Amino acid sequence: ELNQPLAALRTLSGNTVRFLQRGALDIASSNLHTINELVDRMGKITASLRAFARRSDDGGEARLDQAVDAALMLLHPRLQRTNVRIDRDYAQEPGDVCLAIDQTRLEQILVNLIGNALDAMRDQVDRRLWLTGADTGSHFQLDVRDNGPGIAPDARVH
The missing domain is CATH 3.30.565.10 (Histidine kinase-like ATPase, C-terminal domain)
Structure with a gap:
């Protein structure tokens, strides 16, 4: 579940460096915004996985x-x-x-x-x-x- 956003992060971060070097700040900014969204999504996935992995202490409700x-x-x-x-x-x-x-x-x-x-x-x-x-x-x-x-x-x- 994490592989797709990780692959996208690798591509976007590499492209963003090149866009910054060329002075294409609008595209670099857009890429950084997308990277931020992917990181948020990965955080939600890992939080769900953590909750999934540990036993719940909600007393069976x-x-x-x-x-x-x-x-x-x-x-x-x-x-x-x-x-x-x-x-x-x-x-x-x-x-x-x-x-x-x-x-x-x-x-x-x-x-x-x-x-x-x-x-x-x-x-x-x-x-x-x-x-x-x-x-x-x-x-x-x-x-x-x-x-x-x-x-x-x-x-x-x-």
Whole structure:
């Protein structure tokens, strides 16, 4: 996830030095602005990875909106490359959904489910992902659906 912005930083920084030497300050300034944005993005990615790597101390309660946002942040480069449309419908305000699960664990589950959905849609032209949820009274059900081809019948027996 960090390789793409690192490669862009290498190219932009090298070009910026040459533009400064030539006196092309407008282009150099634009490159520096882009570099700043890439560094911010990398900071968000590493912060998400750090939070992902360490155990959460939130006592086993997770907020759905934060978990989905963290998962999408980690998957952002893939989402951007695949141009997938994401529809969210939680049947209530996502900030109001608190779940009895460790925050980091929920994020890991969502990254796996969404990542699997992206893999399933690899050959689709119009990629769509639906995150739909509902409070059933005793628990909250979150469905992660995609418009991929589905699982082949012969693979379902495994």
